[in-house]
Amino acid sequence: MLGSKLPADPNYGPVITQRTDYNLFKDFDREHAFMMQDAAYGNILAWFAEGVKPGVLRLDALKHFLRDLYSRLTTGKSLGSLGWALDDLLNKDVSFHTCVLLCMGIDKSNGVMTLDGDHQLSIDWPYKDSLSLYRAILESGKQFSRSLEASIFAPLPTWDLPIRNNVTVHALGGCILANDSAVGVTSADPKTFGQVFGYRDLYVADGAIVPTAVGANPTATIAALSEMVAEGIIGFAPDPGL
Numbered sequence: 425m426l427g428s429k430l431p432a433d434p435n436y437g438p439v440i441t442q443r444t445d446y447n448l449f450k451d452f453d454r455e456h457a458f459m460m461q462d463a464a465y466g467n468i469l470a471w472f473a474e475g476v477k478p479g480v481l482r483l484d485a486l487k488h489f490l491r492d493l494y495s496r497l498t499t500g501k502s503l504g505s506l507g508w509a510l511d512d513l514l515n516k517d518v519s520f521h522t523c524v525l526l527c528m529g530i531d532k533s534n535g536v537m538t539l540d541g542d543h544q545l546s547i548d549w550p551y552k553d554s555l556s557l558y559r560a561i562l563e564s565g566k567q568f569s570r571s572l573e574a575s576i577f578a579p580l581p582t583w584d585l586p587i588r589n590n591v592t593v594h595a596l597g598g599c600i601l602a603n604d605s606a607v608g609v610t611s612a613d614p615k616t617f618g619q620v621f622g623y624r625d626l627y628v629a630d631g632a633i634v635p636t637a638v639g640a641n642p643t644a645t646i647a648a649l650s651e652m653v654a655e656g657i658i659g660f661a662p663d664p665g666l
């Protein structure tokens with residue numbers, strides 16, 4: 425989202441500090457379940473954003489910078505580190521009025537990973553089956569933009585036709601847990617949890633065993649499942665008293 429009338433101030437703080445729940449934890453709706461989170465990005469990246477603007481549009485930024493520099497020099501305010509200058513320079517400009525939103529939800533989880541002839545991983549991830557989710561996400565982004573009176577809302581360029589590719593940093597699956605080898609790779613039976621079907625004592629304990637999208641950021645779920653695998657191998661659970 426770009427060009428909001430209200431400041432978005434995305435250059436402060438850690439990447440994710442807030443979330444909005446859309447039918448994931450509350451009022452669960454399988455077809456439209458997702459979370460929206462803010463993605464802050466550092467001043468350095470904001471400078472790159474400024475850098476790609478046509479030169480003439482950067483004049484505004486320079487004007488603000490010179491005015492602030494003059495005012496700080498004449499009022500005797502400490503110049504401090506360069507941080508204030510970067511911040512103020514961006515204050516009235518595209519980076520300060522731009523917001524990157526992260527949305528993650530429960531898609532149909534029917535992507536298929538294969539190795540091609542050169543042993544490169546390729547993914548067939550049909551977007552059409554999960555359109556109800558993607559449409560809900562796009563609508564929430566538009567709503568968010570309207571509430572900040574933004575002039576532009578744009579999904580990732582990969583989403584543009586004819587590419588229509590989604591992007592994830594939460595790759596899950598590959599050796600999914602299941603009740604038998606016809607539908608999965610690792611055992612979901614508590615007695616052999618995480619063990620590869622047909623391979624005794626070979627276990628998988630990471631995001632590969634998660635059988636479906638979990639909607640939210642997955643690290644805690646992966647850690648919990650991996651702990652279950654470890655408990656199965658050693659035969660006892662951690663002692664909370666230790």
Ligand SMILES: Cc1cc2nc3c(=O)[nH]c(=O)nc-3n(C[C@H](O)[C@H](O)[C@H](O)COP(=O)(O)OP(=O)(O)OC[C@H]3O[C@@H](n4cnc5c(N)ncnc54)[C@H](O)[C@@H]3O)c2cc1C
Binds near residue numbers: 593594629630632643
């Ligand atoms: C940019 C980004 C931001 C993210 N933010 C969040 C977040 O805020 N919250 C959240 O919950 N999740 C987040 N995730 C997702 C989360 O990081 C992953 O889901 C999680 O780390 C996956 O855990 P894993 O153990 O399955 O795999 P990984 O953490 O990827 O661990 C796999 C390990 O195997 C090693 N390895 C690979 N190949 C070999 C080999 N051949 N031999 C030996 N070792 C090998 C790798 O070096 C790596 O250490 C983010 C992911 C990314 C990329």
